[in-house]
Amino acid sequence: MRAQPNALLARIERYATSAAQHIALTDGSRSLSYTDLLEQIAQRRQRLRNAHARRVALALDNGLEWALWDLALMMEACVAVPIPEFFSDQQRRHIVQQAGLDSWIGHGSETYGFQPTGDTAITQRWVEQPPVLHAGTTRITFTSGTSGAPKGVCLDNAALLTVTESLATVVAPLDIRRHLALLPLSTLLENIGGLYLPLWLGACSVLPSMAALGWQGASGFHAPHALEAIDRYQPNSLIVVPQLLQTLVNHAPNAPRSLRFVAVGGATVAPTLLANAQQSGWPVYEGYGLSECTSVVCLNRPGEPSGGVGRPLPHAQVQVDENGQLHVCGALMLGYLGEAPSSEWYATGDTGQWQGDAIRLNGRQREVFITAYGRNVNPQWVEGELCTQPAIAQAMVYGEALPANRALIVPASTHITDTQIDAAIDAVNRSLPDYAQVHAWQRAAPFTPHNQQLTANGRLRRDTLLAAYGHWLQSASPHNRRSNIMTAYQQLQDATQEARTWLLTTPIVNRALAGNVTLEEYLAFLGQAYHHVRFTVPLMMACGARLPDRLNWLRTALVEYIEEEHGHEQWILDDIRAAGGDADAAAAATPDPATRLMVAWIRDSVEHGNPVAFFGMVQVLEGTSTALATQAAERLQASLSLPNSAVRYLTSHGSLDIGHLAFFEQQINQLGDEDLAVVIDSANMFYRLYGAMFRGIQARSAGRSAVEELSHALA
Template sequence: MWPAAKALFDHLAALGDAIALREGSRSLSYAQLLAEVEARSQHLQEIAARRIALALDNGIDWVLWDLATLHAGLVCVPVPGFFSSSQQAHVLDSASIDCLIGPDNTLFSALGFSASAAASATASTAGVLQRPRAVVSELPVGTCKITYTSGTTGQPKGVCLDVATQLAVAHSLVQASANCQVERHLCVLPLATLLENIAGIYAPLLAGAQIELMPMAQVGLLGASQFDLPRFLTALGQAQPNSLILLPQLLLALVSAAERGLPVPNSLRFIAVGGGRVSSQLLQRADALGLPIFEGYGLSECASVVCLNTPEQRRIGTVGQPLPHVQVRLGADQEVQVKGPRLLGYLGEPVTDEEWLSTGDLGHFEGPFLVLHGRKKHQFITAYGRNVNPEWVEAELVQQLPIAQAWLHGEALPGNVAVLMPRFETTSDSQLAEAVAAANQSLPDYARVHHWLRAAHPFSSNELATSNGRLRRNALFSHYQSAIEELMADQTCYGDA
């Protein structure tokens, strides 16, 4: 067992017969959870597994295997289902995975995985696949989890984390939401994402809460970028959760549904939102509905959450205050820097020992609250010398109902150009124009959308966005460069001189 994990398991043991996990008609008390974890831990040790990949859908088994690797002192590597086949293959090979928990599909078979000889001994060990160990990549000492970030270009990057760092974040989250008395948490995001893994599993377990688990399709998340609102609302109605973790796009769907009078449970006490910029207007709409929304900010390199608004300390337009386990400051160029528990290193790269981690995000403080401006490398400069953070504008655009996705470009241009993906096939150009005009009302002249193009397909379907929705800005520019140049050649460009 990882030494830092002992306190976690001792804490769980004290919770006894309280329900820990529930998936449909199946539920496990904390005592039963520990018994299952210990059995799976023993099995992993018996088959001499060293690095275990989890390629399961959301459910009780994902949680049990994740905890079993902690209990056995092994390395766990979640494999996001929204990764492409080539990305999944990269994860399995770069992390030197010798044991995989998941389906015996064509991809995994081609990579050398087959059913373990002992895997069918009990139902709990079904789906255990192994392959002969090849050359094993070196890891920083103490690595117990490798989480892969999708990034904006190229193959995903492995972030190596230890137990103590993950649990430090989980403890801070329990403290931040303590007054909300969360008794039931519904996992909405994939458990393979670090945010749901830490904030949706470890934190509720430390709080002695009940975790509601459903397959991703049942929650309404279909594939990499499809969302079924009726399924989502049905899942909320069935689980009656006290807490959720949502991405901005899911929050927009929830708020829009509530505004249309669709049923939203009154059991909700703490809805955390992160993973991208959230429009202040959207948060104000949520407030008007009485939805308890708390925006936060984090990154995989810091084991997810760094800052969070709380019921006691909340300011719309900010990502909240730093959590107790970290310190946050701004560099000379307003780049956000973090000190405290952090990654051990990136897989395959030299370990750095810098005291402060540079995040690549720009921001400023309003008192103790952090306000983000956008990514340092995404900022562009217009032909009139104005600095624009496109994420700010894009967040305002997708706040408009007719616009599902937006990308803003204005580098060295006299006017900013947006590429817009309509939310519905029936959305007309005039509706898009009205949406752009509405978004522009809250923006200064230099940041407004001066021209726009209509996208024919969702960005993710053309590999112009990552599997989890982050824009691939270089790819978008390459794809639309000719159309933008043609558009600008035909326009009388303007801007704030």
């Protein structure tokens, strides 16, 4: 039985009558009752009608606005297209064209041809002939999957609410009154389980920003912040991916008392992790699903013996074919965007078996490798066990046609020694059969959605990892137990971590991420940004002119950078005007000492030293943008009531620099040791100077000297 498309609205209306003042949504600073929620949805529905919006990108941070616009789009039967924050500029352009988007809610839309309208929240573009969609499509969820171009999964509201209703049936006995969204709402799993399900139950969905929960852009996750949020909001339920669960359990061996249900999915969960979590009191229940099946297919139930990923939900049917592949029926996608409609049954590509009434997964068909001795190994099984070790944050295991398996290891911190990693691998190997054990390993930089090595749900993108590390993983030559050969980019990241951390922990930066800076401070930042950004293109030109012959290939990269960066200083002046500042005065002002020294340092290095030092500046500015810019822009815009046109510099760089950083990594990996050392030295200096610039802004707002902050930075 499929749910009616307006079923969620009917339930919200019912709660607005029977429990009018119960809180439906909160972000920690603002709360909406069920009565308020109806009013806010109605207002946004009218705004969508006024704008004649039909195919709409939703590109906001977690919070009330994301939820309200999403619900309004559902009630209006518009085509909603959530935009994951980590998607690159190229991927976003692909989505805009493939989906034929005519409207955009959020930041960064000007980059893709959208123009301001009479509604400050909605930008639009003219689409003469929008691509044909499957009949009934009201949601397109784009998944990065295993290829660079995101694939659009077309769904209808009935499928979304059918899964919601099934989940409500399963968790009803737990009397869940409050859910805390730890994952991005652009993730279908959290969208359904963290927004629609609580509202279906008449509960409260708690939606802090991602930064407030400890997510640090491309740089990782800070578990203490998440645990503080859990302590503050006292949720009854959470949704997590395995790596997030591992981090939380490591930091809180005694589970928070308010929790009654923690659903874990998105990727294979190591049995050891589940056992450790449950022994520590975490009420963890493993599930299974895919976007093509509207997220959740199977889930373990409270009060039932845990078995694999649990029984199919009430709406779903599962069959296992002669090859062990799972086929699913019920609440399926309408079809992939631009492809044929979906059939009644969907072949998942996952293998598994029945264990009583439950399904036990055996791995992805295409990910299972066969060793040189003919043994089949599911790498997710081994990777999951490796990641239960405190020394190991992430792992990729490979052994196709090899006599001994190899692993890429991401240490839990840069302080983890090789001896500790050896000991962790030994501990896991003792629990594995010989054919699945890891016999050689190499350190790797973190796998993230930003570098295209991880999907939003935490699955490894093995094609991208093989492209980056295939020379070692697939080599037929024997390897020692330990291989510490890092790429040049990994060496750059490792050698600059301390300086990068000093910058990212600058108090005013943290306040910006929380939306807690004044308009004067924001305008001061834009003023300083103008005075270093206006030199970017001239410095790139000087760098290209002075590169030695051995680095001729870098000139091509510089040409691309110049085309992308040209005119960005004018964006900053436009932002200053739109925010109510004096752009002419900002341009004429004398920049702070740290800002002047940043430019002078790079100019001197380019003109009188090794010009490749310029790329140390690129490492700092673009790496910082991907980690901070988009989140800071959203919080600043909300707290200061700024129009989209006042945060163009931040929003454009938050999305553009994700793609730039991947391109930058390719260039750095081609540098020799001598040139790499120059980039590392330059980046460390620039991190200090950039941090001093931020500290100078804060000092001046507090009536202190920016010169003192600079001297402290260089001490």
